[in-house]
Amino acid sequence: MRLPRRLPPLISAFVFVPLLAKCLTQMQELTIEAGKSERHYWLDLWRYRELFFFLSWRDILVRYKQTVIGVLWAVLKPLLTMIVFTVVFGKLARMSSEGMPYAVFVYVAMLPWQFFSSALAEASNSLIINANMISRIYFPRLIIPASAVIVCFVDFLISAVILVGLLAWYHDLPSLRVLLLPVFTLLAFLASFGISLWLAALNVKYRDFRFIVPFIVQFGLYVSPVGYSTTTVREKAGDLACHIYALNPMVGVVNGFRWAFGSNAPFDTFSLLASLAVTTLLIISGIKYFRATEKAFADII
């Protein structure tokens, strides 16, 4: 008998849902063995999805609860930085803005950068802040830095609203390129998450690591095309330097964001691929390192 190459969706639902249910009931007998916590890791992560949801919800709620300052802060920070950068790089240094109004040019880059930098700062401290939970309750620890990144993502969405206002101010209607924005956003998200995993785990192990994080963030701002454009880097430093520059995963993201909002620079495929490769590396190594150190968190935190 020949099977149809693709099962109709309804049938596959009948096959897979009971299969999943079976997997879950097998979890009912749980074996904890020295050195073998790996086995149910991903299934566990799925089972604890509600905790992930609640923790993110708590952090968002707390952040925006006390006053309007919470929301205002998410908006003010990129806005003020945008104004400073526009004045310094656009008006004083008169750098190229790839044919966009300088304010838009900076803000479009500021959005993913702000998300990335705050995710790094928040996530690297997240485990220490939740030390109490870690030493009292079992759950896949991956949830904690992940929810810290999610909270920063909400900030990102809020500051994105300002961008809409900014575009309206300049009567700048984005083209269909904007439809690719979610791809670049996802890339920014994954890059932030990958580095966050490293930083969060290192921060538990080495308590002085938290002094290094602000430096990484500050340094990162200078080596990312936020105030200036990648085109300028290529013109001034040459192609090779520009390729090395693209190893910073945020370069590809920022270029993508600018491209989506109508920059006249050609689409920078190299920086996007480099960013994709580095991000993949960061995520895989980040998860590996996190999982390797995770078991000892409760003992050393």
Next chain:
Amino acid sequence: MSNYAIKVEALGKKYLLRHQGVGRRYVALRDVLAEKASALFRRPPSAAGDRPSLEEFWALKDVSFEVKSGAAVGIIGRNGAGKSTLLKLLSRITEPTTGRIRLRGRVASLLEVGTGFHPELTGRENIYLNGAILGMNRAEIKTKFDEIVEFAEVERFLDTPVKRYSSGMYMRLAFAVAAHLEPEILIVDEVLAVGDMEFQKKCLGKMEDVSKGGRTVLFVSHNMDAILRMCSQAILLKQGSVAFLGPAREAVGRYTQEHTSQPAKMVLAQATPAPYARRGIIFDSVEWSSATPAPWTLPFGEPIAFSISFECLKNTRFVALGLALYAPSGTEIASTSSIGSKPEIHLARGRYTMNVIYQSLKLVPNTYTFGIGIKSEAGCEDHFPKAFTVDVVPSPDSSRFQTDTFEGYIVPDVIYELAQ
């Protein structure tokens, strides 16, 4: 094939204790780099002397037991016998070094009530949050919500941030959420040693309901009455191994009879400090210094003396050590602080020992828990609410007073003058 709910085979947990200078509780990257760098330039033999000596410490060794499904089992033992470590392993917070645990059914562990409570959130929000942390799903919390609120008696304050709650209300709410968990296996640490008597009774009642409802309960406590009331079986742990496993009455009997086994010096590193402690000064160990036949066991009427070692990580001003004494029921019955003593204490970086003597505190024979805390002008530096326990045993003096007929805990020095 037996119908066990928990099966533990040859379980062991090893900790590495680090013995080196000041400020090395946490590994700092700077030190690791410095060590690596100096190792490059120095000959290995001389470097070996500076290495932090690592000492192996088996908190649990070769522990095996089985708990039948639906049984309520108490876990008893002295401080440092491995009770907390066992609970941490069973609730998967840390990984065992050796051995295996099999658990049948959903496990919920209650090592502390109110884990994850956030002061800014309202009572309602915290119920959902804490429920999720303890392993309930949203639908479950929703159906239990009214019951939880009623149990905690906080209807009127549901939409008030819990930071405005009184400590009693806070505890009630925290316990109420925990009490409505319905796992197949419930692991409970001594969370009942908080709150007022009436509420404790309510909690114990609720726990009894849970165990009668066919669930498996593992219950750690210093309160032998509670163990006897709730558990049919008990495990007596002694220096990391199972010393006895059997009927609760017999286990409690053995526990109260053995006094000699506990070392005089106790490392506090295995205990859990209060979450708000700044840890700028870190408690290290407590050493029993009374001249009694056995450490941590005090014949009635003798002075209680012990010394507390701690490490000060940076120069700190206005340091005060505080001591709290808890009755077996968990009520704080005596509090004291070095804050009133002159001159004021200012500490430079380094290790210190504070000798403490309770000169004339006559306690009715029973088991008492001490909490220790240290604060500076910046706030609470370190705090162990349950640092150690002391057994007060009868002496000729107590039989003269007939203390076994007393319902109070303290026998004050009273002058009776009869006049006519």
